[in-house]
Amino acid sequence: MNTFLQLLISALLVSSLYSLVAVGFTMYVGVINLANFSHGDTCVLGTFLMMPLFLYATKAGWISASAGLLIPLLIILLLLITGLWGVAIYKVLVKPLLAAPRLILLLATVAAGQVIREGIRVIYPNGSNPQVFPKLLPGGGLHLSGITLGYDSLTIIFLTIICILSLNFIIQKTKMGVAMRAVSQNPDVSQMMGIDIEKTIITVFVIGSALAGLAGILNGSYYGITKFNLGSNLGIKGFSAAVIGGLGDFKGAIIGGVLLGFIEVFASAYIPNGSQYQDVFSFLAVIAFLIFRPSGILGEKIFEKV
Amino acid sequence: MGKKLVYALLAAFMIVALIGCGPAKPAEKQTVKIGFIGPLSGGGAAVGIGAKNSFQLKVDEVLAAGDYPYNIEVVYEDDASDPATGVAAATKIASDPDVVAAATHWNSPVGLATVDVFHKYGMAQVFWGTIHRDIIYGNDYKEPVRVIPTSEQSMELAAEYAKKFGIMDWVIINDTTDYGTKIRDEFTASLEKRGGKVLETIGVTVGQQDFSAVLSRVVELQPQGIFYAGVTTEAAGVRIQSMKQGLTNVLFMGPPGIQSDTFGEITLTDAEGTFCSGTFDVNSSDEGKAFVQAYNAKYTEPFEQNGPYAYDSAGIILEALKAVGPDKAKIVDYILSHSFKGVIGDIQWDEYGQNGVGGLTMYVNQDQKWVKYEDSEYASGKRTLPWAK
Numbered sequence: 001m002n003t004f005l006q007l008l009i010s011a012l013l014v015s016s017l018y019s020l021v022a023v024g025f026t027m028y029v030g031v032i033n034l035a036n037f038s039h040g041d042t043c044v045l046g047t048f049l050m051m052p053l054f055l056y057a058t059k060a061g062w063i064s065a066s067a068g069l070l071i072p073l074l075i076i077l078l079l080l081i082t083g084l085w086g087v088a089i090y091k092v093l094v095k096p097l098l099a100a101p102r103l104i105l106l107l108a109t110v111a112a113g114q115v116i117r118e119g120i121r122v123i124y125p126n127g128s129n130p131q132v133f134p135k136l137l138p139g140g141g142l143h144l145s146g147i148t149l150g151y152d153s154l155t156i157i158f159l160t161i162i163c164i165l166s167l168n169f170i171i172q173k174t175k176m177g178v179a180m181r182a183v184s185q186n187p188d189v190s191q192m193m194g195i196d197i198e199k200t201i202i203t204v205f206v207i208g209s210a211l212a213g214l215a216g217i218l219n220g221s222y223y224g225i226t227k228f229n230l231g232s233n234l235g236i237k238g239f240s241a242a243v244i245g246g247l248g249d250f251k252g253a254i255i256g257g258v259l260l261g262f263i264e265v266f267a268s269a270y271i272p273n274g275s276q277y278q279d280v281f282s283f284l285a286v287i288a289f290l291i292f293r294p295s296g297i298l299g300e301k302i303f304e305k306v
Numbered sequence: 307m308g309k310k311l312v313y314a315l316l317a318a319f320m321i322v323a324l325i326g327c328g329p330a331k332p333a334e335k336q337t338v339k340i341g342f343i344g345p346l347s348g349g350g351a352a353v354g355i356g357a358k359n360s361f362q363l364k365v366d367e368v369l370a371a372g373d374y375p376y377n378i379e380v381v382y383e384d385d386a387s388d389p390a391t392g393v394a395a396a397t398k399i400a401s402d403p404d405v406v407a408a409a410t411h412w413n414s415p416v417g418l419a420t421v422d423v424f425h426k427y428g429m430a431q432v433f434w435g436t437i438h439r440d441i442i443y444g445n446d447y448k449e450p451v452r453v454i455p456t457s458e459q460s461m462e463l464a465a466e467y468a469k470k471f472g473i474m475d476w477v478i479i480n481d482t483t484d485y486g487t488k489i490r491d492e493f494t495a496s497l498e499k500r501g502g503k504v505l506e507t508i509g510v511t512v513g514q515q516d517f518s519a520v521l522s523r524v525v526e527l528q529p530q531g532i533f534y535a536g537v538t539t540e541a542a543g544v545r546i547q548s549m550k551q552g553l554t555n556v557l558f559m560g561p562p563g564i565q566s567d568t569f570g571e572i573t574l575t576d577a578e579g580t581f582c583s584g585t586f587d588v589n590s591s592d593e594g595k596a597f598v599q600a601y602n603a604k605y606t607e608p609f610e611q612n613g614p615y616a617y618d619s620a621g622i623i624l625e626a627l628k629a630v631g632p633d634k635a636k637i638v639d640y641i642l643s644h645s646f647k648g649v650i651g652d653i654q655w656d657e658y659g660q661n662g663v664g665g666l667t668m669y670v671n672q673d674q675k676w677v678k679y680e681d682s683e684y685a686s687g688k689r690t691l692p693w694a695k
Contacts, residue, residue: 003526006551010518128347128386130539132571143552146525150550223515224546224572225539233513268519275520276482276509 002146007269013153013222015261016160020215021238022245022253023167024208030184030248031204032098035106038089038113039212040235046082046213047133047226048120053078054134071136078217079210086209090202113231120228130227133220156218163211164254171250176203184248240286246296255297260285337377338632340365340623341399341408343392343420344435344616346384349512349539352568353412356610357434358382361409363601364620375628381405385416392416393423400427406632407432407641409619412612413537414438414457414485424449430638432623434616437562438488442660448642451659453615453622453650454585455666457485458492460562463666464583465496467679468531473557473693474502477529479520479544481536482509489535489561505529510540517544521551530693532556537563542572549576555693557581565611570674577671579684579692585611586650587667587678593649611676618648 021043028036053074062070093112097105121127137152171177179200182190191197219234220226237260245256260282267281268274274281289296342361344354361380368374381402383395392411399408400423407430411417417436424431425447433441433452437460442452468474476497480490486509494504505527508520521544524532532548534541541564548558558580565584570577588594588609597617601609622641630636645654653661669676670684683689 003522006522006525007519010516010522013518014516126351129351130349130568130572132568135574141550148550148552153550219515223543225515225543264516265519269522273509275514275517276511278514278519279511 003269005147007265009147009149009153011262011265012157012258013261014265015258016157017215017219017222017234017257018237018241018260019254019257020160020163020211020218021234022241022257023164023250024211024215025238025242026245026248026250026253027180027204027208029242030250031180032094032183032201033102033248034094034109035239035247036089036208037106037109037235037239038116039109039208040233040238041113041116041231042082042085042089042209042212043216043219043234044120044226044228044231045085045116046078046216047220047230048124048127048131048228049081049213050074050078050136050217050220051131051133051226054136058134075136075214075217079213082213083206083210085213086205086207087202089209090205094201094205095198113235117228117231124228127228130225133217133224133226135224136217136221152222156222159214159218163214167207167211168250170207176200180204237282240282242296243286244289244296246298249296249298252296252298259297335375335377336632337379338627339379339381339402339405340620340627341381341383341402341405341410342616343383343385343395343399343408343410345387345412345416346382348386348388349537350387350412352566352608353435353610353612354384355607357412357612357616359605359607360597360601360609360613360617361434361620363597363604364617365624366604367600368621368624374624376632378624385411385413385420387413387416389415389419392420396420396423400424400429405429406627406634407623407637409434409616409623411436413483414441414488415483417441418444418484421445421447421450427634428638429634430623430626430641432619432641434619435612436485438485439492440488442658448659449638451622451641451655451661453618453648453653453661454562454612456660457489457561458496460583460585460666461489461492461496463668464493464533464559464561465500465502467581467583467668468497468502468557468559469500471557471691471693473530475529476502476504476531476533477524477527478504478507478533478535479517479524480507480509480534481512481540483512483536485563486536489563490533493533493535493561510536510544512536512540514540515543517547518551520544521548521553524548525551525553530556532558534558534560534564536560538566538569539572542569545569545573545580546576555695557691557693559583562611565669565676567608567610567675570671570676574674577674579689580671581679582669582671582676584667584669584676586614588614588649590667590678591649591651597649614649618646618650618653621648622646622653 024039028034093108137155141148141150179195183200241256241260242253245252263281263285264278268278344357346354365378385392385395399405409432412435414436431450437457439456478490480486534544541560560582562584565582626637626640630640668679670679670682672682
């Protein structure tokens, strides 16, 4: 029973990280029908921006045992920077190609991901090598009858829930959220109704990129390490989660992320030698969904009109 | 006009003659190329760069002595710890007609992949870093020789310490590469020979980040020791996450693949009291200490665990080249039929080309550095070993 509960916590942690990435993915698909394949690399960019920021803050004496509160400020600063990065991606890459076929835009995002990856590798000192990521999250944990609840795991799960609830509030209750939903359903009619399409899309890129940055630094801080090419794996997992949940569906992305995290952790634990095949199980699930329910768990069936 | 021309020609002739009377120019030394391959990028780059620097240090020292008959140019290639990249690098070096011998690789899977390439081209291949048994014993080639001890020898030492500490119930977590599985099998054999028991072996992949499911199973099994058969990055991940799951009072041990300062840099205080059945302790001899001094005077990157082996590999190649000249076949024969004196001691090959000595050492992590166990505060009793707390 203890093992099961411990696995449950591990699965929730992995699910949280995947959900954060998947939500960004699904927002792009939902609002402008774009699978942004540079999204995973934006996660990693976040970690590689955070490392010099943290180093600078430490050297300047802003971060010490007594000044731990500055870490949240540093994280907020990082989210702003990655949010701005989202704007840059939109302005430089997406906007000029908005009228082009989506396949071209998709390829452009694949190329952007490659540029980020190789850029980090070339520009960052010893960028080819794994980098030790600073511990931004609280250490230690609660030990309850054989189960360990790490404060870092709890912080990641808590932050993910906060992000998801806030995002849900924005989408459901705010004017911008209404605009996003309207643009996702019919951009032409939305424009006729006076919705600023560009502003809406930019907001999506800011939120998506900031979430990616957050996912990156939470991932780095928990595992203690980051690599220039980590984004491929994170991106593909986030995309898979979004596909499982139903591309374009906000709640679906979260469900997909949770499902993927649970499959990975429980298959690793309960299938003999499952750990070495955990990616195989994840992608088998994706293939199964693509074959039997291509619209995902919450996605609507699409009927082509003749 | 005619006389002027004659004088001018005479003057020009004299100038040319005077120039010709200058001191005779010494004959140019022939430049010979030797190769070095290692992981200069990727997860093993720290080790690769330390070995590269050590290799170059020996070359520079030999050339600086002034009496070496050749100029040496070292061709460096990166194998990125990847067998395919390694084969490409090996082919590039072995097929270069100007290169006469090479020192190669840290990762066993890469060594297993390239040993055929060097054999095909008949070029001496001195291994400074791979410890998989089959690289030397899995073929009947005379080109490969290995300075570093085998994984078998290393795992014997690991099992010996397990017995010494009375830690007999183990779980082995191995990466699924040739290196990881070989280490797993050899540690199992060495441990069982001494009455120990492997409760379970669990495979993980290189590049895997989350080991929580694996470690939940380990918690269930309640072993006295966890052996990670793999290399630094994943070993560090396993260690950090095992501590998070409360596996604080077990003996955590790894093979030479984790003997990098990076392990301590990633795991920080979680590194404390972990063990590594590692390679030569360079501070155990005067030659070793001199190497450390010379290295540190020239380079800022640490030489890591394989530096001394790479340094000696360069010495072996240069000595053979000096003795028989830039002839690939003769160099192969010379290396295999001679013993050498290096910083790791007297290097003597068995009939397959494996060095019989090499100073295997058990290390414990103390303040994020690998320290020879006998010299540590754990051995002196100043600090308490994790399972004794």
